[in-house]
Amino acid sequence: MTFPEELRYTSEHEWAREQGGLVTVGITGYATEQLGDVVFVELPAVGRKLEAGKPFGVVEAVKTVSDLYAPIAGEVVEVNAALADDPAVVNREPYGNGWMVRIKPSDAGATAKLLSSADYAKHVEGAHA
Amino acid sequence: MEPSTALKRTPFHEFHRAAGAKLVDFAGFEMPVRYTGDVREHQAVRTAVGLFDISHMGEFEVRGPEAAAWLDRMVTNHVGALAVGQALYSPMCRPDGGIVDDLLVYRYADHHMLVVNAANLAKDFGWLAEHKPAGVTLKDRSDETALLAVQGPKATDVLRGHVPREALELGYYRFTTGELFGAPATISRTGYTGEDGFELYFEPRYATTVWNGLMAAGKPHGLELIGLGARDTLRLEMGYMLYGNDIDDVTTPLEAGLGWTVKLAKGDFHGREVMTAQKAEGLKRRLVGFQLEGRRVPRHGMPISSGGRAVGVVTSGTHSPTLERPLGMGYVETALAANGTALEIEAGSSTLAARVTARPFYTRGSHRS
Numbered sequence: 001m002t003f004p005e006e007l008r009y010t011s012e013h014e015w016a017r018e019q020g021g022l023v024t025v026g027i028t029g030y031a032t033e034q035l036g037d038v039v040f041v042e043l044p045a046v047g048r049k050l051e052a053g054k055p056f057g058v059v060e061a062v063k064t065v066s067d068l069y070a071p072i073a074g075e076v077v078e079v080n081a082a083l084a085d086d087p088a089v090v091n092r093e094p095y096g097n098g099w100m101v102r103i104k105p106s107d108a109g110a111t112a113k114l115l116s117s118a119d120y121a122k123h124v125e126g127a128h129a
Numbered sequence: 130m131e132p133s134t135a136l137k138r139t140p141f142h143e144f145h146r147a148a149g150a151k152l153v154d155f156a157g158f159e160m161p162v163r164y165t166g167d168v169r170e171h172q173a174v175r176t177a178v179g180l181f182d183i184s185h186m187g188e189f190e191v192r193g194p195e196a197a198a199w200l201d202r203m204v205t206n207h208v209g210a211l212a213v214g215q216a217l218y219s220p221m222c223r224p225d226g227g228i229v230d231d232l233l234v235y236r237y238a239d240h241h242m243l244v245v246n247a248a249n250l251a252k253d254f255g256w257l258a259e260h261k262p263a264g265v266t267l268k269d270r271s272d273e274t275a276l277l278a279v280q281g282p283k284a285t286d287v288l289r290g291h292v293p294r295e296a297l298e299l300g301y302y303r304f305t306t307g308e309l310f311g312a313p314a315t316i317s318r319t320g321y322t323g324e325d326g327f328e329l330y331f332e333p334r335y336a337t338t339v340w341n342g343l344m345a346a347g348k349p350h351g352l353e354l355i356g357l358g359a360r361d362t363l364r365l366e367m368g369y370m371l372y373g374n375d376i377d378d379v380t381t382p383l384e385a386g387l388g389w390t391v392k393l394a395k396g397d398f399h400g401r402e403v404m405t406a407q408k409a410e411g412l413k414r415r416l417v418g419f420q421l422e423g424r425r426v427p428r429h430g431m432p433i434s435s436g437g438r439a440v441g442v443v444t445s446g447t448h449s450p451t452l453e454r455p456l457g458m459g460y461v462e463t464a465l466a467a468n469g470t471a472l473e474i475e476a477g478s479s480t481l482a483a484r485v486t487a488r489p490f491y492t493r494g495s496h497r498s
Contacts, residue, residue: 060425
């Protein structure tokens, strides 16, 4: 399995994309495969302060549920409201329209501490060893 | 996780691999949990037809002149009342009323067949062997039996021309024996989905013939492969029991709402005293169905409360693909079991609002009754 090289990752299967001073967060294709059909995503309110590594939302799939963990600290500036009507977009386009929140990071450059695409791929393979 | 090599495989393993199934360890078997997606598979069964490999389930053959009388002491439903060609759903209880397993009993002309849950196979066989009188023989035929389910409103269309004509006219919980794509088979009008359909038992050496036959015959009718994930959502929409979740060694059939399978008048059987007393004194707790007002999904093991007081536990929960909302089942104090009662489900840091609802949740199924 491969993962977009331009993104950074957490070991809990979130991805982070830094662009124009904001960080967009979603879950990886590996995560969506493990979860199965996503039926609901519970997202935080805009303005909420997130702590790195702490849960900020919930992904409900038909068969299982998973917490969402903040890859970095920061303030939520936007949530993907389209997920309310079409949560399955998380399965279809995990790195695109399936994004979940946009964060204004507390520390510039925080994403540099996250896993690279290659390291995340190794982490996923490790789970299969 | 890559399943360990110690897992058992069904005769259809290579077909699952080729179809790209996600395989998981289920009761010691490497089983397909999902092929394309839980929701798509679920909807295929509700609207067209699906094919399930359920060969992990166990089959026991019971023979002897005393077989029916003995089985009637082991299970709660009435085996002695079965006609040849009829099948029966029944709990098998311990003397204290706890459920050893829930199973199907088939009456053939010269023997009975029990179909048991894979996870309970060894326990059931041991339990039965321990209580078996000398005149009854009990054989585990599980390794010599392949089992597929064809379920959905188009099930008869798939089988037409490939099974004896009378098989398509069977009533619900009736079965016949005959050729299935040329393989000697038991063709049973049973299922775990709420839709019309068949469960097909045959020897594993015919696995390829039957699988390929069903896939080809099913194609024009939209037949899809169905994994254990959709099997669970289908059964839960019907409020059917899953052993190990909704019923187990410490629940009784009456508590589970399976009173219709408990024939107190048929004579003595394991658990009869306890259930007679439960009936006379009333139940302390009952299994109820509930639907939720929000979108969060109840899950097995979540506590149920009422006004902040703990009153029970969730045994099964899912997002219902047909009703497009979360639903579940769980045990609660009898006083809270009436339809419409408000309950709270403790989902970690969130509390979910639920309301007791009549089962089945899904009432438009195509199954015969």
